[in-house]
Amino acid sequence: MSSESPTYSPLYRQIKSLLVQALEAGEWRPGELIPSEMELATRFNVSQGTVRKAIDELAAENLLLRRQGKGTFVATHNDPRAFFRFLRLVPLSGIIEPARSVPLECWRAKAGPEAARALELKVGEPIVIVRRVLEFAGKAVVADEIYLPGETFAGLNLEMMKDAQDSFYTLLESRFGVRMIRAVERVRAVAADRASAEILHVAEGSPLLSVERISYTYGDKPMEWRRGLYLTQDHCYLNELG
Amino acid sequence: MSSESPTYSPLYRQIKSLLVQALEAGEWRPGELIPSEMELATRFNVSQGTVRKAIDELAAENLLLRRQGKGTFVATHNDPRAFFRFLRLVPLSGIIEPARSVPLECWRAKAGPEAARALELKVGEPIVIVRRVLEFAGKAVVADEIYLPGETFAGLNLEMMKDAQDSFYTLLESRFGVRMIRAVERVRAVAADRASAEILHVAEGSPLLSVERISYTYGDKPMEWRRGLYLTQDHCYLNELG
DNA sequence: CAGTGGTCTAGACCACGTC
DNA sequence: ACGTGGTCTAGACCACTGC
Missing domain, CATH: 3.40.1410.10 (Chorismate lyase-like)
Incomplete structure (x- = not known):
């Protein structure tokens, strides 16, 4: 997705890449719940806001699906x-x-x-x-x-x-x-x-x-x-x- | 744009509506620079982050155009x-x-x-x-x-x-x-x-x-x-x- | 009730464009 | 050097879901 100029990449995009890698590697299967924003923030050693922005973009690209109160899920075509x-x-x-x-x-x-x-x-x-x-x-x-x-x-x-x-x-x-x-x-x-x-x-x-x-x-x-x-x-x- | 349920509308969406109203009223013409995020924050009595989120959505909808270092402009069709x-x-x-x-x-x-x-x-x-x-x-x-x-x-x-x-x-x-x-x-x-x-x-x-x-x-x-x-x-x- | 995402704030610092 | 938008953080509180 991102064709960044190599000089600079903001932190949240790096987190985004890591999330995409995890998705690609099948760490979480389509339809599954991924860890909460807080958990991911701890795992990647960044603040929740940074994880949030990464997830925001992935949700906008339909790779993830947010559901308030429940969590964030891996998008799937097997969904009404x-x-x-x-x-x-x-x-x-x-x-x-x-x-x-x-x-x-x-x-x-x-x-x-x-x-x-x-x-x-x-x-x-x-x-x-x-x-x-x-x-x-x-x-x-x-x-x-x-x-x-x-x-x-x-x-x-x-x-x-x-x-x-x-x-x-x-x-x-x-x-x-x-x-x-x-x-x-x-x-x-x-x-x-x-x-x-x-x-x-x-x-x-x-x-x-x-x-x-x-x-x-x-x-x-x-x-x-x-x-x-x-x-x-x-x-x-x-x-x-x- | 927004077909909200009438029960609740977050602050940044209210700001967004106010901005759309201003655009509609022609307060700033197509191609023109709108006030900075800080100025708008003062005007609407909210924090800069809230204005930012409102502008984010309007930029995503192609109503506004952000240019780092210069400011935010009213989108126009008269633009390459x-x-x-x-x-x-x-x-x-x-x-x-x-x-x-x-x-x-x-x-x-x-x-x-x-x-x-x-x-x-x-x-x-x-x-x-x-x-x-x-x-x-x-x-x-x-x-x-x-x-x-x-x-x-x-x-x-x-x-x-x-x-x-x-x-x-x-x-x-x-x-x-x-x-x-x-x-x-x-x-x-x-x-x-x-x-x-x-x-x-x-x-x-x-x-x-x-x-x-x-x-x-x-x-x-x-x-x-x-x-x-x-x-x-x-x-x-x-x-x-x- | 606890846990999740969603909103809002305030402040610090970075990158870009202009003067 | 200055002002702009862009990033990052930390913490508080709100709204939704499910137990």
Whole structure:
């Protein structure tokens, strides 16, 4: 996160780094309670206020979650308030319906130039590819193709994804210990090809939203590259600009 | 901004409200330096730390801009680092070229149901409509249609917009004293109609990004409704997900 | 009730920009 | 040298949660 000039780094940022290291090392698992501010202050030999400021930033970046009276928790995708945290699609009607994920295929392959660039792998390194559909109110609205580094996710298979309870990121988190921190999306308008048109039940050539996403875990490491085709007849991609 | 439960509001939020009120009242104009934290602390009879926390939040919301060693300034769209703050379009090549705005038309009308809803006006109230094109590297990439409340922007005309130096929001700020704080965009994929296709030099029916934006000024008051059609052959809509 | 995060204060010192 | 925001500390008290 921090690309500091090397000359100076305030204490609270150093504490922040130490906390991120601890998170990365798995000292506290997703969903777990971390030590209180006072305990951490003692451990790092700084005042509570300094720990507080470090935690403030981590909470702002959604790495931690503060809950007054209870404590500070490691953020997780397995939480109602963060279930589809990266999904910006909302119905035009305004009535929010839960999404349902329908996995279609899952296979191994070697990284092509595109996937290699997105995932910072070498061409030819193993990857896992997943195809799935997102349904809203029983209608297919999103066709996703997901590329993951094969090394880390070697054990991934279709069966795992059948548990409709879990979101995809919850699965990666609980089964493979990989937590996505942030993501970047590139959105364009494209014409539906034959296959996508069939999946989404529209005419070939219909305009679709192409949403390319790269998700990053700790240390800005890309861990997922995905391309989604969104049907925006009854839904739209909502974005708040600060 | 804050939808507090009425039971309790911390002091620093009250200070924040007072600061917003002062901004809204125009006590300090966009770009101007506001009093130092110490002065404000004296004025409001609180400690510097409390003022600091209020300013922290306003800076995070881009209402104020802190500059170490100089002071705190009222944010403005007339600033290199915030010139096209709401424009998410970037070239696929990665090479950033400055956008050029080409105003086409500007006329008065009465609000239809759609515009009235977006701008929170009554149907039939006066509005101003602007059509313009954004060019990157001499090529038309965005066709915008902009709807503004007619009351506030009665004096707006094409001539004003010919100064290519100013961004559109800079103009609204300097000439009409209206500063846009935040915006919400709804993105969809659509097929180019005849008129848009001509402006963007593509075939009718080509897929385009439809970007609908409502911009808000102080007090969450909608002050602009705009619909842009983006050509995403050489550009994409970039979005960072926290 | 005890323990947590949240607020508020006051004062010391640091880093940056200007004169 | 001076004034600004930025950091760090220490301590008091408030608000929320759960036992």
